[in-house]
Amino acid sequence: MLILQNLSFIHPNKDLLFENIDLTITTRSKIALIGNNGTGKSTLLKIMAGLLQPSAGTIHVNSFPYYIPQHYGQFNQLTIAHALGIDEKLKALHEILNGSANELNMAILNDDWMIEERCSEALAHWGLSDIDLTAPMKSLSGGQKTKVFLSGIVIHQAEVVLMDEPSNHLDKAGRQLLYDFIKTTPAALLVVSHDRKLLNLLNSVNELSKRGITVYGGNYEFYAEQKRIENEALHQDVRSREKALRKAKEVERETLERQQKLDAKGKKKQEKAGLPTIMMNTLRNSAEKSTSKAKSIHAEKVGSIASDLTELRKELPDVDKMKFGFDNSNLHKGKTLVTANEVNYQFEDQQLWKQPLTFQLNSGERIALSGLNGSGKTTLIRLILGELEPKSGQLSRAQNKTVYIDQDYSLIDNHLKVYEQAQQMNESGLQEHEVKIRLNRFLFSKETWDKPCHALSGGEKMRLMLCCLTISHQQPDIIVLDEPTNNLDIQNIEILTSAINDYSGTLIVVSHDEYFLNQINIERSIVLKE
Template structure:
C-alpha cells in the first residue's frame, strides 16, 4: 500500500477567531517534501493537523499509515527522562521488573515483543551522535540540539509511515545536522519537513509552498523550486508592467473622451444661445448628445475597470515577502568600558587555550560556538543571571542586559503580543508600541494576537520585539540561536541590524554565514573537556 496524506478543503481557525487555513487542498506522497512559507503562514499548524493534535474547522485530512511528529519545541518537564522522551519508559520498567523476578502477566503484556528495546534505543542514540546520553538522564539537562536528536531517535524507533519534522535543524551543530540529513536521505515513507535550512531543503524530492492559504507543489529540491519560481516571477512582473501600461492608456483615453464631450457640450450651448435652431430640435439633439456621452463615458470607464482588475490580478501573482525591519536601540558602549567579567571558569581537562577569566570590553561582538551539549546555553544563562555555575562569578558592568533564550519562554502566553511588549516597556505609549511592533510585522489586529497561539517564527519576532523595544535600551545582548525559525529575508534584516549595533553582543549560533555577516570580533568555543577556549579570528 502506498502511504500518503490527502488534504481536502481543510480550514482551521484559532479560538480567538484568527483564521490560519481556508479551504486547503493538497497531497503529500511517499517522498521527501520540504514545506516552506512565510512565518505565520500555517506550516506548523498544518503538521499538527495532520498529526491529529488539532482538528480542522472544515474539510478532511486522510492519512494512510501511522504518523510521527517532531515539533519545534518538545515538551520537557522537570521529571522526564530520556527514556520518557523516547517513549520506552513503561516497557523498560516492565522489563526490569521481570529481570528482578516479577514475572506478572501485566509486565509481560507491557514488554510484548520489545525485549531488546534498550539495545535498539541505545543503537539509535549512538547512530545520532549521542553515545554520552544515558536513558535515565533528565531531559532538562540536555541541550536544545541534544533534545531535538533524542526526539528524532524516538520517531526512528517507532518507524511510522508518515514522518513530520518541524524545523528539525534548530540548535543542531554541524555534526548533528549531517546525521539528520543522513536520516532524511534514508527515509522510505512519507516525509514532510518544515525548515528554513537550505542544506536540508536541497535534499528533498519536492517543495510545497504554503502561501495565502494555497498549497502549491513543485517537483525537485529548493534550487529547482527557486529556478522555477524565478521564471514564474519574471513572467508575473512582465504581466504587471503590461497591465500598468494598459491602465495608463485607458486613463488617458478616458480623460481625452471627457475632454471631447465637454467641448461638444460647449458647442451645443453656443448653438442654443445663437437662436439659429428650433427649441424642439435643440432639445432632441441635447438629449441624444447626453445619451451618447453617457454611453461613451461608461464604455471608457468599463475598459479602465477591466484594466485595473487585470493589474490587480497580475500584482497578486508577484511574491512580495515582507521581512522584519529590525532597528536596534541607538545605544553605544565606549571602547574602554568593562561590560562583563566572568571569573572562576573551570574545565575538567584544561589545555593551554582554556580560559579561567572572561572579560568583555566595549562594543565587542563575541561568537560562542561548540558541539551540542558542550554547555553554551548553560553559560549564556549564567551570564543572564538565570543560572549559577559552581565557583563562577559573573559581574555585569552596563545597564539593560537582554537575553534571547532558545525556547522563547519569556512571553506570557495568556497576554497579547502588544501587552507582552508593554510589560517590558511600561513607560512607552500605545502608539510607540504599535509602531515598534509594525516593524516586526505585527500590524493592526496582529498585535492583538494571544502569544500562546503564535507560530514559531511569529513567537521569535514577538520575543525579539519585546527585548529590543524594552526600557532601558539594552547595552548587552545575549542571543541563543537567534536565526531559529526565521525566513531568509528576516535573517538578512537581523544580521544587518546587529552589524550596526554599537552595544556589546554575545551570540550562540551554528550559522557560520550569519556570524560572519554580523562582524564577530572574537570567537570562543565551548568544549566538554577544555571548557571555554579562545579561537583565532576567522
C-alpha cells in the first residue's frame, strides 16, 4: 500500500505546481493518473518513487514502488544490469558461486538465488532473450529500453508499480504485450498515459489539476462519459448566465429610461409650479442621486453576472474552438491522387519489400499505414510525397498539395517566434489582427506571440501547426500524420482529433494508437511486410 496525504510541491522558483494531494494505492488497484501537460503528473510519480522531495505532506509506504520513467537518456552510459539496479546482486552471486561467499556478498545477494533465472524469463517474455545484461543501454532502441524496465517489474518482484507513458516507444506487438500484462499482473499500478486503449484497462481514473485530484470510479470510457455530462452542464450554465446577462442589461436599460422619463416629467411640473431656484436645485440633485443609485445597483448586478460568465467560459473545453475552416470547393472526392503498380525500393542490392506494392489513393480517403519498425513506412511516405522515386514498378502522382506532419512537428521553424511562424504561413494575406485572432483561437494569447518556437511543448507545436494550416487557407489535398500523438497529452490529442475530423481531404496516418485511429474514422489500411 502507498498513501499520500496533503502532498504539495513548489518549484525552486517558488511557483506552486500542486497542493493538498491525497491518494491511496491499495493492493491490486489499477489507477490511471491523467491531466493536462504541466499539471505535475511526472513530478508526482518521481516524488512517490523517492526521486524528488515534496514541499509539504507525507508519504506512507508498505512496499517501495518500482518506477518506469518516461525518458531514458540518463541511463545511456549505464549497463542494462546497472540501469535495472541489479548489477551488484549479480556480481555478488557470481563471486559466491566462484568461491567468495563472504559476509558482504551474502548480504548483497540476500538469499535471492533465482535472480538470474528471473532475469532470463522476464527479458524473454518481453522479446529480449538475446539481450546481454552487460550491454550498454545506449545500444538499445527506445522500445527495447521500455521493455527492459518493464522486465524489471518481475525481476524485482514489485508489488507497486509506477509507470510514466509506458507505451510511448512500443510498436503494436509491444503494446499488446503491455496490455496483456496490465490485465493479468497482481501488482498495484499507477499509470500516467495518453494511450486511451491502455487507460480502458484500468479500473479508476484520477484527474490531476491545480484543484487537486478528482477520482472517477471507472475506466477511461467511463471518465470520458462523466466529463461529457459535466461539460454539457457547464454549457447549460453558460447559456443560462448569458440569458441572465441579457435580461439584466435589458432591465437596466428599461429602469434608466423610466427614471429619465420620470425626472423629465417632474422637472416640467416643477417649472410650471414656479418653485424657487434653490428648491429646484435641491429637487434636481435628489433626482440625479436617485438615478445614479439606480445605475450603480444595476451596473453592479450586470458586472457580477458578467464576471461569473467569464469564469464559466474559462472552464469550457478548448476543443470546439479549433477548427480548420477550409474552403472545400477545390476538392474532388474520389479523384485519384496516387497510383502505385508493383512498386519497390532498393537499398544497395536488397529489395525493401518482399512483395511489391500495388495501391491507389483517392481524394477524401482515410488510410492507416502500418507495419513493424523497419518495414519501410517512412520510405513509402517519401515515395508518396515525391521525395523518392521507386527502383522498380510505376508510381504516378496527380498534381496535389501535400502536408507532412511528423511527431516532432518539424514544419515549425524553431528559430522563429510564434507570431513570426504564423506570418510565414500567411499565404492568403490575412491582416495582422486576423492572424492574431487565429492564434488566440488556438490558445496562443498575446503573452505567447513572442515566445520562441523551440521553447514550445509538443502540444503547443501541434496547435501552432494546425493554426498555421488555417492561416495558409489553401486546403492541402493530402495530410500525412506520422505518429502524431506520441508527444501529446489527452487534451491535445482530442484537439488534434477534432481538427482532423473537420478536414475533408485525403488522410494518411502512421500510428500505433488504435483508439486515435478509430476516432478519426480510418477506412482502410496499407500493411507493409518486410
